[in-house]
Amino acid sequence: xxxxxxxxxxxxxxxxxxxxxxxxxxxxxxxxxxxxxxxxxxxxxxxxxxxxxxxxxxxxxxxxxxxxxxxxxxxxxxxxxxxxxxxxxxxxxxx
Amino acid sequence: xxxxxxxxxxxxxxxxxxxxxxxxxxxxxxxxxxxxxxxxxxxxxxxxxxxxxxxxxxxxxxxxxxxxxxxxxxxxxxxxxxxxxxxxxxxxxxxxxxxxxxxxxxxxxxxxxxxxxxxxxxxxxxxxxxxxxxxxxxxxxxxxxxxxxxxxxxxxxxxxxxxxxxxxxxxxxxxxxxxxxxxxxxxxxxxxxxxxxxxxxxxxxxxxxxxxxxxxxxxxxxxxxxxxxxxxxxxxxxxxxxxxxxxxxxxxxxxxxxxxxxxxxxxxxxxxxxxxxxxxxxxxxxxxxxxxxxxxxxxxxxxxxxxxxxxx
Numbered sequence: 001x002x003x004x005x006x007x008x009x010x011x012x013x014x015x016x017x018x019x020x021x022x023x024x025x026x027x028x029x030x031x032x033x034x035x036x037x038x039x040x041x042x043x044x045x046x047x048x049x050x051x052x053x054x055x056x057x058x059x060x061x062x063x064x065x066x067x068x069x070x071x072x073x074x075x076x077x078x079x080x081x082x083x084x085x086x087x088x089x090x091x092x093x094x095x
Numbered sequence: 096x097x098x099x100x101x102x103x104x105x106x107x108x109x110x111x112x113x114x115x116x117x118x119x120x121x122x123x124x125x126x127x128x129x130x131x132x133x134x135x136x137x138x139x140x141x142x143x144x145x146x147x148x149x150x151x152x153x154x155x156x157x158x159x160x161x162x163x164x165x166x167x168x169x170x171x172x173x174x175x176x177x178x179x180x181x182x183x184x185x186x187x188x189x190x191x192x193x194x195x196x197x198x199x200x201x202x203x204x205x206x207x208x209x210x211x212x213x214x215x216x217x218x219x220x221x222x223x224x225x226x227x228x229x230x231x232x233x234x235x236x237x238x239x240x241x242x243x244x245x246x247x248x249x250x251x252x253x254x255x256x257x258x259x260x261x262x263x264x265x266x267x268x269x270x271x272x273x274x275x276x277x278x279x280x281x282x283x284x285x286x287x288x289x290x291x292x293x294x295x296x297x298x299x300x301x302x303x304x305x306x307x308x309x310x311x312x313x314x315x316x317x318x319x320x321x322x323x324x325x326x327x328x329x330x331x332x333x334x335x336x337x338x339x340x341x342x343x344x345x346x347x348x349x350x351x352x353x354x355x356x357x358x359x360x361x362x363x364x365x366x367x368x369x370x371x372x373x374x375x376x377x378x379x380x381x382x383x384x385x386x387x388x389x390x391x392x393x394x395x396x397x398x399x400x401x402x403x404x405x406x407x
Binding site: 001013017020026052064069071073077 | 146254
């Protein structure tokens with residue numbers, strides 16, 4: 001039950017970071033915090049019934065989250081290489 | 096005693112997560128994130144989900160940490176731009192309140208779950224003997240939710256393709272990622288010579304034992320990939336160019352074996368991805384072996400990133 005509350009807190013924290021952090025790298029990080037919370041929430045609900053199905057799906061989820069993170073970081077780096085921007089802020093001074 | 100342990104672990108996870116978000120520099124944030132991943136793996140052990148803990152430690156903390164560090168080293172500066180784009184206190188307060196409401200709603204949902212908990216554990220256990228697999232997690236991944244696992248294997252291939260496609264035209268066909276100079280001495284050189292022989296055995300063992308105990312293709316493949324990355328970063332192993340046929344086959348071998356066996360299900364069993372009971376175990380082992388290779392190859396390539404060297 002403690003971990004259910006921990007997972008809820010992680011989801012809230014990750015969401016807050018995703019919304020308020022301007023740097024893209026930090027947004028990716030916050031997104032992974034959020035993902036960890038969602039997986040944990042899934043796991044807490046599954047652990048109550050000793051159910052292997054959600055556990056297997058969380059493993060699938062972690063692998064897909066890694067692939068998505070890798071792609072997101074490559075996009076961030078490419079954006080940085082091309083425009084020199086580290087954020088996606090609407091900024092007139094850059095143009 | 097265990098309650099105290101859970102309490103400390105839970106507070107530590109939340110504390111590290113807060114620090115990861117709050118710290119100003121990128122580098123300590125990534126280190127915080129790796130610590131968060133490892134603590135989360137301990138939480139999974141406490142929940143009795145050792146398979147998930149292995150995956151979280153290897154992929155969620157380890158591999159994600161490595162690619163984040165690669166990105167941190169390359170993303171320099173931008174401090175003024177980031178400060179200018181940081182939302183003001185009022186916006187942050189609003190975001191904080193909204194996110195807090197989401198967290199509270201989830202907490203209330205967790206606290207008011209139905210009793211007794213619904214579970215598919217009995218249904219899974221009933222059919223495990225037919226598969227010849229003793230680890231229920233592997234049983235679910237390969238049989239009941241085989242389609243999900245297949246799609247995930249395909250996702251890895253597409254992720255590699257998408258990352259490669261970020262390369263400028265003139266770099267296409269070259270070696271992926273930076274080329275590291277050979278380290279002739281120092282701790283990295285020692286570890287890169289000492290660990291791979293052990294790690295390769297451990298990785299294959301974890302993949303093999305997944306049928307009966309915690310482990311499997313993703314966890315084992317990640318360990319194999321880590322050994323490859325170690326040798327690559329130390330300059331002892333050069334990645335093949337993206338134009339290499341062998342490399343491309345290694346990435347698609349797992350999904351191809353999975354789809355091939357799945358299609359055979361139409362002829363010899365009840366349909367796509369259903370295994371004939373007599374040879375279910377050998378077929379699952381074949382898929383797991385090919386998938387371990389493909390997972391390892393895909394992970395190394397995702398860490399390396401798009402081709403950067405000159406065309407071979």
